[in-house]
Amino acid sequence: MATAVSEINAVDRAALYEQLLSVAKKRTSDADVKLDDRGRAIEITDELEAAKNVLIVDPTETPAAINRAPIAASESKTEQKK
Numbered sequence: 001m002a003t004a005v006s007e008i009n010a011v012d013r014a015a016l017y018e019q020l021l022s023v024a025k026k027r028t029s030d031a032d033v034k035l036d037d038r039g040r041a042i043e044i045t046d047e048l049e050a051a052k053n054v055l056i057v058d059p060t061e062t063p064a065a066i067n068r069a070p071i072a073a074s075e076s077k078t079e080q081k082k
Helices: 002-009 013-031 073-081
Strands: none
Touching: 002 013
16 A cells, blocks of 8 residues: 555655554554443553453363373372372
8 A cells, every 4th residue: 555655646655654554553552442331441450350361270270181181190199299
C-alpha cells in the first residue's frame, strides 16, 4: 500500500510506510483496551490476572501428558522417597 500511494503522490515510500505503521500500531493498541460496563478503560497490572484463560497445573501432581507413557505408580513413589 505504501508503494502504491508513494508512486501516486510522489512521496517518500519509507517515510510513508513508517507513518502507516505508527497509525496501525496505535489503532491496534486502542482496539486491545478492555472496557468496564461504563465504557472506561480497565488497567490490568497483574500478569496472572491478565491471563485469566490460562490454567497453571503442577506437573508433579497431574497424569502424564498426551502421547507420553504414564509413570507407573510404584516408580513415582520410589523416586519421591529418595
